[in-house]
Structure formats: C-alpha cells, structure tokens
Amino acid sequence: MWRSRSLRPRRRRSSRPPYWEKAEFPFHAIPNLATLGLAGGTIKGYGCPGLSLTASAICIAEVARVDASCSTFILVHSSLAMSTIALCGSEAQKHKYLPSLAQFKTVGCWALTEPDYGSDASSLRTAATKVPGGWHLDGQKRWIGNSTFADVLIILARNADTNQLNGFIVKKGAPGLKATKIENKIGLRMVQNGDIILNKVFVPEEDRLTGINSFQDINKVLAMSRIMVAWQPIGISMGVFDMCHRYLKERKQFGAPLAAFQLNQEKLVRMLGNIQAMLLIGWRLCKLYESGKMTPGHASLGKAWTSRKAREVVSLGRELLGGNGILADFLVAKAFCDLEPIFSYEGTYDINSLVTGREITGIASFKPAVLTKSRL
Known part of the structure; x- marks a missing residue:
C-alpha cells in the first residue's frame, strides 16, 4: 500500500491541474470515467455493475487518490442520484433513467x-x-x-x-x-x-x-452515501502519502535525501498508521452494512473519524513538502484544500459526532433547550 502509484510531483507550469485552478469541470473526461464501470455501484441490473458495497467504496477511494473532485462527481451522480432512483423509484422509473445514467450518457x-x-x-x-x-x-x-x-x-x-x-x-x-x-x-x-x-x-x-x-426514506440513501463519503478521505490520504513518499526520496537537503531525516520518517510513519486505521474503519463499515447490522451511529462515526484523521495526514504531507507544499503543482496543497469541503458535507464532523452520541447515550443534543424569557 505504501508504494507510490500516483503521479510524480508536478514541477512545470504546463503540468499544473488547470481545471482545478480555473474551477472548471473536465467534461471531456466523462467518457473515460464511464469506461471504469463505477456508475450505479451496488445497483444490480439496468446496466449497473452490481458491485459489493466494499468494492464500490474502494473504487471511490482509488479515484479520490488521484482526484477528489472526480470522486465527488461520481459519488453525487451514483451514490445519491442513482441510488435514490434505485431505492425509492418505481420499476418504470428505474428502466427509464438508470441505464443512461449508468453509462454517463446522462448526469x-x-x-x-x-x-x-x-x-x-x-x-x-x-x-x-x-x-x-x-x-x-x-x-x-x-x-x-x-x-x-x-x-x-x-x-x-x-x-x-x-x-x-x-x-x-x-x-x-x-x-x-x-x-x-x-x-x-x-x-x-x-x-x-x-x-x-x-x-x-x-x-x-x-x-x-x-x-x-418521510426523512426516514431519505436516510436509506444517506446511510449508503455516508459510507462512500467516508472512503473519500481514505483515498485522498493515500494519494498524499504516495506523493510525499516519492518526494522525500527524490529531494535532497544537506547532502542527503529528505527521507533520511528522522523527523520526516516519523511523520511518514504517522501518516501510514492513520491510513491503515482508516482503511480498517471503512472496511468494517462496509461489512456492517452488508450484514444488515450498520446503524446511523456507525456510519456517522466512520465518516467523522476518517475525515478528521485525513486532516492530520494531509497537514503532515504539507509540512513534509515545505514551501512546495503550498503549490498546486505538487498536488498535496490541492488535496489539503479538497479535504475541507468533505470534512463538512454529508454531515459535518460535529453533527456526525452528535448522531453517534445520541446512539450511545440515548439522549439527542441537536436542539438546545429553549430559553425562557426573563420576567425582569
């Protein structure tokens, strides 16, 4: 897992991520994304791949490992829009909409x-x-x-x-x-x-x-999509580790590779330890869901915990690259920024923590007690 599989650090201006910098979507990439066969994930039939939840989650992580925006595009399209039709739609609606969505002919x-x-x-x-x-x-x-x-x-x-x-x-x-x-x-x-x-x-x-x-029906969709979102920080963290692992071995300071310095090795090991733990949390969530034992608290804890640990991983990665860590060329700064919206969507860290807290204590703390008006 720790062997670098992502792109080499980017050094030339022509190699920068232009669509990310311009905040534009690379529509030309949609046919290539379609060839991956990921749309529809766990949906069986209607031209969908019918993957296990675990397989679908790993696929999302691997896309996020290279680019978080593309993984979010797929997740919104597949785990939210398509899953809603599959779980809550009629047979006529499934046959009408899912096949073209599965092929990315429609989004x-x-x-x-x-x-x-x-x-x-x-x-x-x-x-x-x-x-x-x-x-x-x-x-x-x-x-x-x-x-x-x-x-x-x-x-x-x-x-x-x-x-x-x-x-x-x-x-x-x-x-x-x-x-x-x-x-x-x-x-x-x-x-x-x-x-x-x-x-x-x-x-x-x-x-x-x-x-x-009812909102309970919507929660059927959110339960699955929250698991998929929990795997995005895992993928982002793996990509950052890939980049830092390569960078530390290539760049030299004081006549030695950066990888030779003890502090850098400790940070790299801490990143790897977090990633291994995140993978186990994600895997466990999938297995609980597939066995019908997952609760809302399980999903919320998983998403909150992986996104928090990923924050530590990408922060360490930015440190390891020094000044280059703030340049989009090297992708670590890009990942650093991309993780922030993921930390907040599909339930913020705080809200997901309260969902789990409600489950383990039996006390809901979402709405503060209404203060009575003073009689003074």
Whole structure:
C-alpha cells in the first residue's frame, strides 16, 4: 500500500491541474470515467455493475487518490442520484433513467440542502403542490453538486398538503428551473456546486418518487452515501502519502535525501498508521452494512473519524513538502484544500459526532433547550 502509484510531483507550469485552478469541470473526461464501470455501484441490473458495497467504496477511494473532485462527481451522480432512483423509484422509473445514467450518457444530481437548512436538512421548505397531472415545485436549493449541467435532478421537497417530505425527478431545462454556479470555493474546485431556484417547476406524476414519504426514506440513501463519503478521505490520504513518499526520496537537503531525516520518517510513519486505521474503519463499515447490522451511529462515526484523521495526514504531507507544499503543482496543497469541503458535507464532523452520541447515550443534543424569557 505504501508504494507510490500516483503521479510524480508536478514541477512545470504546463503540468499544473488547470481545471482545478480555473474551477472548471473536465467534461471531456466523462467518457473515460464511464469506461471504469463505477456508475450505479451496488445497483444490480439496468446496466449497473452490481458491485459489493466494499468494492464500490474502494473504487471511490482509488479515484479520490488521484482526484477528489472526480470522486465527488461520481459519488453525487451514483451514490445519491442513482441510488435514490434505485431505492425509492418505481420499476418504470428505474428502466427509464438508470441505464443512461449508468453509462454517463446522462448526469444526475441530488438536491436536499437549502440556503437556510444545511445540518437541519429535515426542516427544508421547498414546497411541492399538487396540480392536475402532477406537481409544482417552488423553493431554493444550495451547494448542489453537478447541478449546473445535470440532466436528471433529484429534488427533495415538502408536500404542501401532508407536510411530509417527497422526492421528485426533474429534467434539465424544465421551465422555472434555474441553476447558478457557486463561485470562489477553495476546495473541490472542479465540482460544479450550484444554487437552484424552482419557480412553479412542473413535475408530471410519473416522475414523483413514490418511495419517499418521510426523512426516514431519505436516510436509506444517506446511510449508503455516508459510507462512500467516508472512503473519500481514505483515498485522498493515500494519494498524499504516495506523493510525499516519492518526494522525500527524490529531494535532497544537506547532502542527503529528505527521507533520511528522522523527523520526516516519523511523520511518514504517522501518516501510514492513520491510513491503515482508516482503511480498517471503512472496511468494517462496509461489512456492517452488508450484514444488515450498520446503524446511523456507525456510519456517522466512520465518516467523522476518517475525515478528521485525513486532516492530520494531509497537514503532515504539507509540512513534509515545505514551501512546495503550498503549490498546486505538487498536488498535496490541492488535496489539503479538497479535504475541507468533505470534512463538512454529508454531515459535518460535529453533527456526525452528535448522531453517534445520541446512539450511545440515548439522549439527542441537536436542539438546545429553549430559553425562557426573563420576567425582569
């Protein structure tokens, strides 16, 4: 595992990651990503690979090892959009949408988060109103990956009649749908996160996901995707280790390779130890899920812990490269930045910790006690 398999440190300007620097998505790479056969992951049939969860997670980690943005693109498309259709859609919807998504002929996104509701996503306000032949969606979504170019958008909204959460499949170009790119991100810069505005967007009845009637139904999707996200920091950490391992053996100071110095070796070993532990946590999560024993607390603990340990790994990697550690040329600085949004999405470290804390204590601490107004 510690043998370098990623690209050599980048030294020439022409070798820099131009799409990451420009915050543009490399659309020309989508056909190549399609050949990997990763879209649909664990879904069986409909042109999907039908991998085990463990195999699918390792694949996500290996993509993240090279580029975190590409792994996020696949994760949003596959583990969120496609998985929602597979778990909550009708047979007609599966046959209609999954085959083209599996081949990346169409691209999906998944819209839950709103401008005012991130960690408290179950309180979302986007409204679904019943009209003849279908539904009207009104509201806003924020931070939605792939949204600026997605062909298929999974929109979570609150039913205006029942107040329950429902899911809908919205197609690109629908009247009243607008997606605008969020600018100036410091990490995952190739991922096109967007603000979505829905103004009386009509969705035919046949595109309502009848398997979503509460946040518990949405959690079925999040349980699997949280595992996949937990493997992204593992992949990023492996890529950083690869780069540092090569760099320390190639670069010399004081007449010796940097790898010859004791402090550098200790940091490299600490990185490797973290990665090995992260791999075991990720593997255990997959096995718990596959055996039907995984709880929300398990998934949250895994995601929180791997993202925290990865922060230590990439920080050590940046230190080991010295001044070169702040240059995107060497990819460690890029990984350093890319990890930050992963630390926060699919549940922040704090929220995931509280999910696990609720499970082990039986006490929910998400909402602070309402303070009574002073009578003074």
